[in-house]
Amino acid sequence: MGLLKKSQVPLVGVDISSTAVKLVQLSRAGERYRVEHYAIEPLPANAVVEKNIVEIDAVAGAVRRALTRSGSKAKHAAAAVAGSAVxxxxxxxxxxxxxxxxxxxxxxxxxxxxxxxxxxxxxxxxxxxxxxxxxxxxxxxxxxxxSENVELRASALELGGLAAKVMDVEALAIENAFALVSHSLNLPHGGLVALVDVGASTTTLNILRNGRSLYSREQAFGGKQLTDEVMRRYGLSYEDAVLAKRQGGLPESYAIEVLEPFKETLVQQVGRLLQFFYAGSEFNRVDQIVLAGGCASIPGLAEMAVEQLGVPTVVANPLAQMTLGGRVQAHMLQQDAPALMIAVGLALRSFD
Missing domain, CATH: 3.30.1490.300 (Dna Ligase; domain 1)
Structure with missing residues (x-):
């Protein structure tokens, strides 16, 4: 199976991250896309560690549940291997x-x-x-x-009821999805975009120019730090902490004592990643920061980045211009959209 091969069958994009299986299926009429099905299914702690599948049965189970919950009848999937494995x-x-x-x-x-x-x-x-x-x-x-990186993902999908038709690279899938975001940005020609994908354990910086990746770097930092702090401070299990972060219900002190310091640290990490880029290139600024990943939806994060880094910052929504299928709940999708960049980039492979 190729890493970049083209596909002619309806594909569901499946992003296997460290904390969840994210699944998106799109259709297209003319130039307009429509979100037909989507689901995010949490994974047990340590089923995937630093993007490597450790417990294949747990991942396959999450794929199966996501497929059922999304209502998709697709039989074929596009998945991706992490940049660090490619x-x-x-x-x-x-x-x-x-x-x-x-x-x-x-x-x-x-x-x-x-x-x-x-x-x-x-x-x-x-x-x-x-x-x-x-x-x-x-x-x-x-x-x-x-081959083992590719085969593990293909096996997890197969056990979950999907045949892996396309195996992509996460950075290229994000690049694919970025095309849906870029037209809403006010960029000069040849302007630089820092696309920051904040995952559970890794934050990835992609520098893009005219839609193509110029530079990529990973930092070991992510939403897991926030989950760990919630578990420690409020005595919650991993599953309950993840749920509380997503759905609310934590004490009032959470916003000031836990969330604000986490946001501060996250913005510092983004600043550090940018400094690494400037130090090794001829550039000394970017024109736009685009935040993606689960943590991007934290209220006030983009504003804090503008304030502290002095660069216009927006939260990625690759689905903003799409119509929605009957099973898709608009308010949930709005909240989840920044975390779906890779899954959307993979789902777009249906239309190669």
Missing amino acids: ITKIIPMPADLDDEEMESQVELEASNYIPYPIEEVNLDYEVLGAMPGNGEMVQVLLAASR
């Missing part, structure tokens, strides 16, 4: 190669970049277009991941 490289290739020659050449080149035996790797490539200033060469995106 090697991506843009390599120049002669433009006049046919598909077969290109494939052999890419495999040959890949062995220069991949630190594992080639037979232990799932490999794919996509031709991005002509090399700037050289019409005889094309730029080819090479993506490679250890």
